Amino acid sequence: xxxxxxxxxxxxxxxxxxxxxxxxxxxxxxxxxxxxxxxxxxxxxxxxxxxxxxxxxxxxxxxxxxxxxxxxxxxxxxxxxxxxxxxxxxxxxxxxxxxxxxxxxxxxxxxxxxxxxxxxxxxxxxxxxxxxxxxxxxxxxxxxxxxxxxxxxxxxxxxxxxxxxxxxxxxxxxxxxxxxxxxxxxxxxxxxxxxxxxxxx
Amino acid sequence: xxxxxxxxxxxxxxxxxxxxxxxxxxxxxxxxxxxxxxxxxxxxxxxxxxxxxxxxxxxxxxxxxxxxxxxxxxxxxxxxxxxxxxxxxxxxxxxxxxxxxxxxxxxxxxxxxxxxxxxxxxxxxxxxxxxxxxxxxxxxxxxxxxx
Numbered sequence: 237x238x239x240x241x242x243x244x245x246x247x248x249x250x251x252x253x254x255x256x257x258x259x260x261x262x263x264x265x266x267x268x269x270x271x272x273x274x275x276x277x278x279x280x281x282x283x284x285x286x287x288x289x290x291x292x293x294x295x296x297x298x299x300x301x302x303x304x305x306x307x308x309x310x311x312x313x314x315x316x317x318x319x320x321x322x323x324x325x326x327x328x329x330x331x332x333x334x335x336x337x338x339x340x341x342x343x344x345x346x347x348x349x350x351x352x353x354x355x356x357x358x359x360x361x362x363x364x365x366x367x368x369x370x371x372x373x374x375x376x377x378x379x380x381x382x383x384x385x386x387x388x389x390x391x392x393x394x395x396x397x398x399x400x401x402x403x404x405x406x407x408x409x410x411x412x413x414x415x416x417x418x419x420x421x422x423x424x425x426x427x428x429x430x431x432x433x434x435x436x437x
Numbered sequence: 438x439x440x441x442x443x444x445x446x447x448x449x450x451x452x453x454x455x456x457x458x459x460x461x462x463x464x465x466x467x468x469x470x471x472x473x474x475x476x477x478x479x480x481x482x483x484x485x486x487x488x489x490x491x492x493x494x495x496x497x498x499x500x501x502x503x504x505x506x507x508x509x510x511x512x513x514x515x516x517x518x519x520x521x522x523x524x525x526x527x528x529x530x531x532x533x534x535x536x537x538x539x540x541x542x543x544x545x546x547x548x549x550x551x552x553x554x555x556x557x558x559x560x561x562x563x564x565x566x567x568x569x570x571x572x573x574x575x576x577x578x579x580x581x582x583x584x
Contacts, residue, residue: 275474275478276478277478278474278475278476278477278479280471280475283467283470283471283474283475284467284471287461287467287470287471288460291461291463291466291467292459292460292461295461310463313461313466314466314469317466317469317470318469318470319568320470321469321470321471321473321474321477322473322568323532323567323568324474324477325474325477325478325481326484326535326566326568328534330534340531343530343570347530379450379451394451398448398451399451412533426447426448429447430447433447
């Protein structure tokens, strides 16, 4: 039997006693804290459960933040999961699991955008250069093409708020900025999106 | 004139778009994730961190400077790790919460050297509590001349 002294019992107790019975991910708190406990012990079944539960949403977040599909998002998903494997045993339960995972994915995206600025620019440019496939098939496509024209940090904030539906406080944790900064970034992002949408109509 | 889009309407429209989540079928990644998680959890006193892009395993609770020097990453530390020179300062790229909180001596030193920012820490003072990625501000020390 593995030594349980490493597990930070007070933190797990606090997580269980939090007022909201449902976490930002929709999973009940006690269920999530049980998963955290098993992940911290390196349990393989817990790792598989975590993967099945969150991998698809994390990939969607990466793809939407990056504005690119396929290979780049898949590469970053791999990097994110290896970083998660190294970070999860030290997770102290200060946020929900999904927020914690998004924060790591966000850093991977940021590092990718920084180090491959030129490449990222080309990806965006290529996405903008496909108006005929994006503008003539209804509002969904209009929204997506307008989203693609936004700078990555704006797109990321909008995706977290409206696609992943997580709170401003949790977004602040993911992006490592204050809640006030999140609010103003969202406002600027909405303004710019509105401008792009106005242009495409 | 183009119609002005209402902000709340914009939010409602964005939320309403159905963005399907396709299941990830990558058994290799799943296996690699579980394997690495098991490896890291099996050694709770060892933390994987990254300094200047180099991945190293360090002891839980040790300083960043000590960890770097033990792994032959020669961070500058002119004052001998006494918070005076701030030449060991690093920028935390990720995992700032995984370092011990800043104490007054460190805060004073960073302020004195006009380098106070939530992302800057003194490597000689910050102790590792979990995975973190940092970049040194000063260039690393060169090789010692042959004696």
